[in-house]
Amino acid sequence: MEFGKFDRRRQLRRSAVSALALLAAVPAFAQTAGDAATADGSDVGEIVVTGSRLSARGFAAPTPVTSLGADDMSRRGLSTIGAAITELPSFRPTNTPATNQLSSQQIGAIFADLRGLGPARTLVLVDGRRHVPTTLTGQVDLNVIPSILIQRADVVTGGASAAYGSDAVAGVLNLVMDTRYTGIKGEASSGFSQRGDNVEYKLALAGGLSFANGRGHIIAGGEWVRNEGVGDAYxxxxxxxxxxxxxxxxxxxxxxxxxxxxxxxxxxxxxxxxxxxxxxxxxxxxxxxxxxxxxxxxxxxxxxxxxxxxxxxxxxxxxxxxxVPVSHYSGFTHAEYEVADALTLFGELSYSRATGTSNGPQxxxxxxxxxxxxxxxxxxxxxxxxxxxxxxxxxxxRLSTDLGFPSARSVTPAFRAVAGAKGDIGGGWSYDGYYQYGRVDYRGRVSNTRIESRWALAYDAVRNSAGDIVCRSTLTNPGNGCVPVNLFGSGSISSAARAYLTGTQVANRDITQNVAGANLRGSPFSTWAGEVSIAVGGEWRRDAVTATSDAISQANGFNFGNPKPISGRITVKEGYVEAGVPLLRDSALGKALDLNGAVRRTDYSTSGAVTTWKLGATYAPVDDIRFRVTRSRDIRAPNISELYTGSQFGTTQVIDSVTGSQRLTATATTGNVALRPERARTFTAGVVLQPRFARRLHISVDYYDVNIRGAISTLGAQTLLDRCNAGASEFCQFITRDSSRNITLITLAQLNLNAVKTRGLDFELEYRLPLSTLFPSSTANLNFRLVANKALELTTVDSSGSIDRVGQTGLAVGATGGVPDYSLNGTITYLDGPFTGSVNMRYIPRGIYDVTLVGPQDKGYSPTLANSINDNRVASAFYTNLSLDYAIGPNRKIHMFGVVNNLFDKDPPVSPGTTVTNPVLFDVIGRTFRVGVRFAL
Known part of the structure; x- marks a missing residue:
């Protein structure tokens, strides 16, 4: 494509359609602050609460849980669950189509990243079970799960390793599928930016039915989404x-x-x-x-x-x-049959294929x-x-654009099959067990990549004795096949020279996962306050990766990338027990007091055994208020990529205080087989308010404190260099210099850093106002919703000190990403019969470009400081999104909808790094429109 250009007539047609899309958005979030399945207060019987393995009527988990409902996701007009999740203030959208270009992961993927602690520390589940990872680092691309069949997304914003196992250091994203859906539903929609790019199409269809007099049920559905991407910064x-x-x-x-x-x-x-x-x-x-x-x-x-x-x-x-342009299609089916009262057999099949393309730097x-x-x-x-x-x-x-851009394409098919059984065995006891097999066959290609060993030979062109232009090396080695290249003037590189100078990097990765698990839950006895709940279970898991690459990459022959073969396997055996003990119920000392505890023993084939635990409590002195508190020990073992990855080469810019120069420097990211599991201590404490004098008001505030020891990470290239230059000699082993002291390579090795700490506050408010209280004849309702996060600390600690990146909304070259001081996401929704209209607002306050630098606005600034900068501030950003939904047809089963995102076409604030701004936090696309139709029959 030609960047910055588009079909003008097509834009005019779309602009006309956009007039239909004048109001938009919806409550971005349907919450539950503790008991995700009973947010509306209704009696839904026995449930399994996300964040706990227990099943008991009335049980409220002490771990904070936020739930995003299917209606809220669809009304917001976002095409995937990943796009919806990343708008939650507790998430940092580290990996999206706007942030990963020539990535070693799949292009255009969306990963969940709670607290800004990295996607590897957020565990993704589907109906409480792990999903096969789509990357070497163990993450799940949220695009592979069709959103049309998701009933809700539960977010556990606290340590959950004792309940669910490794990787839940920051929390859990549990996607609950609507396995009992009956009927047919679908969606067809299209979107685009006002500049004619970011064109996106979505088709989705799902259905479900019961059979055998209701003893059996089957659902099936799928969706196709294609986004054509956005051109370059120009x-x-x-x-x-x-x-x-x-x-x-x-x-x-x-x-x-x-x-x-x-x-x-x-x-x-x-x-x-x-x-x-x-x-x-x-x-x-x-x-x-x-x-x-x-x-x-x-x-x-x-x-x-x-x-x-x-x-x-x-x-x-x-x-x-x-x-980046990205497309995917995904399908999911679930079937179950009640053989007897105590035995229901179930099975699931899912398949997805995600494709992403991107250009690399010339x-x-x-x-x-x-x-x-x-x-x-x-x-x-x-x-x-x-x-x-x-x-x-x-x-x-020379900037050899006439050599062409390296062009990357990744194809990631993912297959998953589950077979299991569940049932009630009497006496209040139930069980479930399952076996799961998953496989991902990643295929990555980067074509038109320069082969370094040929470059210097090709531009050293001379004439031979016959007057023909040849490579100098050909004079002494006539059979070397060298093709001379002319570097004088743009467009001078011939097609023959381009073919000789470039090749295709190949990376094939076969990821398999086998999981077997069983759970037993029930109530063995009661106390004076109610039933004691207990759950026990075990899990066996084997993750294996076989990765291959081309011969040139294995010899580090290309000017960047050079993927390496990997072969690794991790086997995990674990068992857990969890209990919930009621101590008070409707007594003079309080309305309710419940204790919750869990312990899990996990044995890794690569790093040995470790124990995790959780202890929590909820206390409601009266109906209006509930306090909750948890303390947990959580773990994350190093994944296959962190252990076994060979050197992956790239480039970055660094400023070197030793030589006083700014250079584009080669980097090599490597694994480390000596890594140990990281251990975290997590503390959460909060309060949930639902006052009797305002029953439609719901408020929750939760404090969190996560302290990770031996955190597995790589320090940024600039940070490593600054640390070494400041006298931290242990980091100098990663800096390679030539005889002139110029940097030739910075090695970004996976390390067990001393610690990573994060603290903050999560805030949620919801209020429903029937307008009949103001206007007796009105049948409309106004819903108010606010979700906010206040970050108090995000600190990385190593031997030379600590860096707190709270407030760093910039993404400077070589720097580690930070989080805003606070972030707000609020929605006002108007509902009246068939009409729904809403305005969604998102705010990111003014921040810091790089917390390691000092500018004129900062304390202690002086232009003579080596870390001085002329402007160390990043402007704030306020985004407004509008939506309109109108139901038509019999029983209002057909919905016409339109969405306008970034209504005021807010430009992102300046924060130059690898791009002009920080695409992790700020919108780089501008005003976009989306129109479509949904139906449910």
Missing amino acids: SRSWGAREWQQIRNPNWPSNGLPNRILTPNAHFTSLSEGGLITSGPLRGTAFLSGGVPTQFQYGSLAGTQYQIGGSGYNETFLKGIYLS PRDQGTITIRRDNAYLPAATAAAMDSAGISSFSMG
């Missing part, structure tokens, strides 16, 4: 301003800070047609056809960047999607190309200038 006015962080080359003598955020940042060490970067001819650039011209240097021209001057549209932003040679005087393609004028200057060679930089 397709948006804010991106075309070319913001970047640059190093002040004259610091500190010119009185300016060491680092400067600025628009119009251009390279000084390369151009698309080639730029001489050394010697007396420095500043000679080459236009199309090899015509030499004078390169215009701007202000503060350093080793890599300048402000202004030549080089517009020649930055690393060019060609990199703001949001090769950037920043003064590293050596051109000799006898180069056969050297323009005559430049050759004469070399002779006049008495030089035999020069260094050249």
